[in-house]
Amino acid sequence: MDDKIKQIRFDTARAKKFFEESLAFTTGPVDLKNLMAEGDVTLLDVRLSADYEVSHIPNAVSIPKDELADNLSKLDKNGTTVVYSYNGYCDLAEKAALILSDYGYPCMILKGGFKSWKEDFRFVTT
Numbered sequence: 001m002d003d004k005i006k007q008i009r010f011d012t013a014r015a016k017k018f019f020e021e022s023l024a025f026t027t028g029p030v031d032l033k034n035l036m037a038e039g040d041v042t043l044l045d046v047r048l049s050a051d052y053e054v055s056h057i058p059n060a061v062s063i064p065k066d067e068l069a070d071n072l073s074k075l076d077k078n079g080t081t082v083v084y085s086y087n088g089y090c091d092l093a094e095k096a097a098l099i100l101s102d103y104g105y106p107c108m109i110l111k112g113g114f115k116s117w118k119e120d121f122r123f124v125t126t
Helices: 003-009 012-025 029-038 049-054 065-070 092-102 113-120
Strands: 041-045 080-084 107-110
Touching: 012 107, 029 041, 029 080, 029 113, 065 092, 080 092, 080 113, 092 107, 107 113
Parallel strands: 041 080, 080 107
Antiparallel strands: none
């Protein structure tokens, strides 16, 4: 293992900051389900509209990533928006979250995306 990487790994203060930030800006399907039950979030599906029409997480708003900057008025700037895309390998959610952050919208990303919600946890879809 590279000595620099090993040195970083033993920097527990740096690790703590990394994990705090990761937890602040990401959520898993189980925690998202709990947030939805509490009514604390807006769900944003940034996949193509055709894929949203086939199936999506209940109550999600569909704004494809390429249309997001022109449709921000559909979102609440005073609440947290949880963004999801296709799966954990798709970076559309991260790109959308960057746009939201740039415009001052608090946001998080659903780890694993729609695929994890639907296939790994088998939660309800619409």
